[in-house]
Amino acid sequence: MLSLDGEEFSVQLTKIDREDLYGSVEVEAFDEKGNPAQLLVLASDGKTLLNKGGTALATLDKNGNSVERNTLKPVNMEGVEIDTVESSFGVSNKLKVADIDDYLSQVVKSIYILDPVEDGDIKFLLDHLSSGLIYAFPFSYRGGTEYDNAFVIGNKDDAFMIIGKQARFQFAKLNQAAHLDAMEEEEISGDDIDFDLL
Amino acid sequence: MAINISNQKNRDALVAFEAVMPVRNVHFVDEKGNAVETRRLLKTDIEHDLDSLLKKRKSLSAISKALIKEDPEIDINAFGMFLTDTSKVYVSKKGIIHLVDEVEVVSNPDGSLRERRSRKKEAQNVNTDVPLRWTGKFIKKEDAAHRFVFTHKRQLIHVNGLTFDFLYDMAKELHERNSFLIVRGGEKGDKPIVMHRGGLQYNAFLEGRIKDDEYLLILQLSNIELKRPKEISSES
Numbered sequence: 001m002l003s004l005d006g007e008e009f010s011v012q013l014t015k016i017d018r019e020d021l022y023g024s025v026e027v028e029a030f031d032e033k034g035n036p037a038q039l040l041v042l043a044s045d046g047k048t049l050l051n052k053g054g055t056a057l058a059t060l061d062k063n064g065n066s067v068e069r070n071t072l073k074p075v076n077m078e079g080v081e082i083d084t085v086e087s088s089f090g091v092s093n094k095l096k097v098a099d100i101d102d103y104l105s106q107v108v109k110s111i112y113i114l115d116p117v118e119d120g121d122i123k124f125l126l127d128h129l130s131s132g133l134i135y136a137f138p139f140s141y142r143g144g145t146e147y148d149n150a151f152v153i154g155n156k157d158d159a160f161m162i163i164g165k166q167a168r169f170q171f172a173k174l175n176q177a178a179h180l181d182a183m184e185e186e187e188i189s190g191d192d193i194d195f196d197l198l
Numbered sequence: 199m200a201i202n203i204s205n206q207k208n209r210d211a212l213v214a215f216e217a218v219m220p221v222r223n224v225h226f227v228d229e230k231g232n233a234v235e236t237r238r239l240l241k242t243d244i245e246h247d248l249d250s251l252l253k254k255r256k257s258l259s260a261i262s263k264a265l266i267k268e269d270p271e272i273d274i275n276a277f278g279m280f281l282t283d284t285s286k287v288y289v290s291k292k293g294i295i296h297l298v299d300e301v302e303v304v305s306n307p308d309g310s311l312r313e314r315r316s317r318k319k320e321a322q323n324v325n326t327d328v329p330l331r332w333t334g335k336f337i338k339k340e341d342a343a344h345r346f347v348f349t350h351k352r353q354l355i356h357v358n359g360l361t362f363d364f365l366y367d368m369a370k371e372l373h374e375r376n377s378f379l380i381v382r383g384g385e386k387g388d389k390p391i392v393m394h395r396g397g398l399q400y401n402a403f404l405e406g407r408i409k410d411d412e413y414l415l416i417l418q419l420s421n422i423e424l425k426r427p428k429e430i431s432s433e434s
Contacts, residue, residue, distance in 0.1 A: 020427035023306045027317055030299045031290040037298060038290075040244065044283040048276060049244045049294075055281060056241040061228050072226040072234060079231070082224060100343055104405065104418065107220040108349045113426055132340055145224045155344055158426045162347060165220030171412035172355050174362035 002152070004095045004135065007124055013112040013161065074145040087143040088150070095152060098136035103151045106164030114152070114159040122159060129154025139163060201354060201417075202329040203381070206371065210329035211364050214355040215417070238281045246271050307429055319396035323383035330402070331387035332368075336377040342403060342418075350400065350419040369413035372406030378418065379404040391419065 001010050018024075029037040040049045059067045076082050116122045128135075129152070139150030139161075151162045201215035228234050244250060248261075251270060255261045264270045288298045300317035324330060356362040372379055381402040383389045390399040400419035407414040 016427055018422045020307055020429060021422060021425065023304060023312060026303045026305070028301045028303055029288050030301070031288075031292055031295045032297045032299070033292075034299075035290040035292065037288040037295055039286055040289050041284050042287045042294070043240065043243075043279075043281060048240065049287070049289060050240065050242065051244055051247060054240065054242050054244070054247075056239045057236050058239050059226075059234050059236055061234055062232050067228050067234055071229055073229070073231075074224050075227050075231075076223060077225075079227070100339060101407070103343060104339070104348065104416075107218065107351065108347060111347055111422070111424075132344065134343070153344060153424070155424050160424055167218040167351055168221050169218060169353060169414055169416070171407075171409055171414045172362070172365070173412040174356065174359060174366075 001090075001092045002095055002125065002137075003092045004125060004128060008092055009122055009124065010117045010120055011114040011122060011125075011159075012117050013114060016111050016113055082145065084145055085138075085140050085143055085147050087141065088137075088139045088147075089141075093137045093139070093150075095135035095137055098134045098151055100134060102136070102149075102166075103134050103153070103162070105167050105169060106149060106151065106162065107167045108162055108164045109148060110163045112161040112163070114161055125152070125159055126154060129159055130156070199325070201324045201352075202326065203354070204329040204332050205364055205368055206332055206334075208332070209364070211361050212325070212357070213361050213365060214357055215324065216353050216355060218351045218353055218416075240277055240279050240281055242271070242277065243273070246273060307427060317396075320392045320399065322392050322394050322397065323389060324391060324393055326383075328383070328385055330381050330383050330391070333380050333382055333387060335380040336375060337380065337403070339376050339378060339405070342378045345424055346401070346403075346420040347422045347424055348403070348418040348420050349422060352417040352419070354404075354415040354417060365415050366408070366411075366413040368404065369406030369415045370408050372404060372415075373408045381417065391417075 001008055029039065031037050038051075040051055041054065042049055059069055059072065061067050074082050074084070114122065114125070135152040137150050137152075138147035140147050148163050148165055151164070153160055153162060199215045200212050202210055202212050204210040226234055251261050251264075252258070254270075255264055261270075287294045289295065302315050302317045304312040304315065306312050354365055356365050368379075381391065381404050383391055391402040392399055398421060400421050403418040403420065405416045405418050407416075
């Protein structure tokens with residue numbers, strides 16, 4: 001459920017990725033006699049071979065002892081225990097206008113296309129997005145220790161939700177400025193760029 | 199990592215090229231408030247997976263009985279060891295192989311086969327003798343944001359005073375134009391960016407921001423447009 005300028009409406013999310021738009025490439029491998037080969041992981045002992053799913057993650061305390069994950073406490077950077085956050089489904093999520101630089105500073109985790117639920121309508125949202133505005137709200141799929149950032153953005157026809165985390169950028173500094181020389185330049189359209197890079 | 203990139207004057211320089219990590223505001227501590235760490239362990243290997251057990255025991259019911267009786271799926275000496283310095287290898291029925299014929303199977307979005315072709319591993323083109331080119335092709339930031347998804351980012355950072363000027367200059371122009379610059383690789387300056395041999399190809403856009411005498415230069419990488427896939431109809 002999204003809330004924009006006092007109006008609430010439900011949307012359904014469909015996750016999209018590159019394969020949905022452009023297709024996919026899988027690699028098949030064969031030895032010199034044409035026998036199929038598979039890509040495996042070789043451990044540092046030089047003999048242990050493992051497949052996908054052959055590894056596990058263990059949490060260790062400072063003495064190297066295994067710690068059960070359910071005994072861990074989430075804390076903030078000051079070491080203060082934090083409350084967990086709720087899932088964003090089933091609650092109203094208020095959209096706020098976002099800054100484009102904040103949107104472009106996200107490390108993207110997933111992309112969803114937004115559609116109305118059955119008998120629903122998101123024309124109100126699409127109208128707002130058509131002006132070029134980008135909206136944001138804190139988002140958590142299942143609930144957990146912290147929210148991701150959800151940005152709602154439109155192209156000409158559809159609404160999308162981009163989930164990400166703020167990237168750790170740092171402005172670089174030194175004590176000199178430069179002057180610019182002119183060169184031949186050209187404004188181009190996005191249509192000139194090929195994305196079918198298979 | 200280094201990147202060789204040219205500027206507006208077609209001068210090139212080698213500068214630092216760093217991955218950008220997300221900000222982490224939360225970490226976990228144990229019951230005593232001490233920090234914990236995560237390590238990767240060996241859970242099972244191919245000698246103990248279902249296929250291998252089936253070869254030895256011939257039937258699932260025989261495996262079931264063996265699982266109860268003698269734990270054939272576990273190697274107590276090896277399982278649980280920390281995994282470090284692993285490598286990826288191809289294995290056929292002859293064992294680990296070094297001569298491999300790789301075939302790419304290219305499928306359309308609907309899953310139908312488009313083509314089969316020998317795998318060609320493109321060389322990386324961010325740090326070669328041929329610098330990435332300042333193409334002089336710009337796209338407004340707002341336009342780019344509404345058309346492409348920038349799934350990966352790298353930050354360009356100067357390595358000395360000269361390259362500070364070099365990069366600041368680029369960032370300033372892009373900041374003032376409020377535009378991204380399209381960056382290309384290769385001899386002709388017409389290739390997408392490949393960051394390591396055989397890696398994914400990206401359309402690269404250079405974004406610049408300045409704040410007083412500081413600059414931020416980001417290579418925004420995209421391999422997906424912001425558009426509805428044909429298979430996902432708005433009616434569905």
